[in-house]
């Protein structure tokens with residue numbers, strides 16, 4: 044594969060809260076190649092958004108990046124100055140934020156918001172033809188430029204957000220749950236739009252979500268997050284055919300299937316506290332395969348023959364049915 048466009052090593056982010064330090068991202072490492080689609084999946088609170096915001100350097104003031112590296116080509120994202128960040132955002136790394144459709148400015152037309160972005164980055168010749176092209180690229184008619192966000196459906200607003208994210212041709216696009224508020228049909232259309240835009244740009248994309256089914260259709264590589272850690276990451280096919288972390292197995296087993304008369308079954312138990320995480324493996328209180336060792340010793344990362352990285356003591360042992 045080509046050299047990575049984004050390379051993240053041992054990223055650590057913590058929030059200061061009234062009840063202590065919440066370590067929301069604990070040693071996340073991955074690379075993203077041009078044209079690659081990485082899906083980051085995990086239940087709510089597992090650190091997906093915090094990871095994305097850390098890379099954009101858009102974390103809340105209560106958050107601190109406590110360690111790690113993140114390189115976008117030759118740029119060290121974690122050391123970039125505010126002026127460098129203003130120049131980088133949208134132009135080289137862009138975010139479709141969680142709840143993006145609500146991030147559009149309600150008092151500006153969609154076209155004006157795109158024009159503002161061009162102007163902020165000193166792009167000349169923005170003009171209505173260019174805006175129409177951009178909108179066409181996300182499946183919207185030119186007339187949308189004259190409309191206000193409240194005049195658009197959820198799917199259309201999400202497409203405008205994607206148009207903003209791709210407007211300056213970034214190398215990396217981070218899309219945080221871009222389809223979660225949409226119905227299934229529109230979800231697929233919006234994802235196809237994102238993929239088409241990515242292919243035109245040759246960009247790397249990180250899609251954040253909690254829907255394993257959507258990841259299976261979208262991603263080349265899937266990373267599963269649990270309590271701030273990547274517990275399994277690897278090629279989508281290998282991960283679905285032979286998941287090696289019990290949590291991945293449970294996420295896949297919980298997918299609705301046509302041949303089973305049951306719909307989504309959640310994973311029993313609750314996500315651990317980040318203020319006071321369980322000792323040993325953070326998944327052990329919920330893990331059907333846990334042994335006494337799991338409560339005492341945190342698993343390191345094992346690298347499998349297919350390149351997968353898995354944080355479980357028993358990653359290379361025969362699967363125990365979840």
Ligand SMILES: Nc1ncnc2c1ncn2[C@@H]1O[C@H](COP(=O)(O)OP(=O)(O)O)[C@@H](O)[C@H]1O
Pocket residue numbers: 058059060065067085086087088089090091092093094103105317
């Ligand atoms: N602004 C914040 N202040 C304090 N803690 C936060 C804040 N945002 C997120 N967190 C903590 O970080 C954890 C990870 O959150 P987040 O990255 O939003 O998860 P996800 O996107 O996977 O649902 C949460 O469990 C939460 O406790």
Ligand code: SF4
Pocket residue numbers: 288289290324325326327328330331332333334337342354355356357
């Ligand atoms: S280390 Fe133990 S508790 Fe953790 S996922 Fe593996 S088997 Fe389960």
Ligand SMILES: [Mg+2]
Pocket residue numbers: 091092093141219
């Ligand atoms: Mg989130």
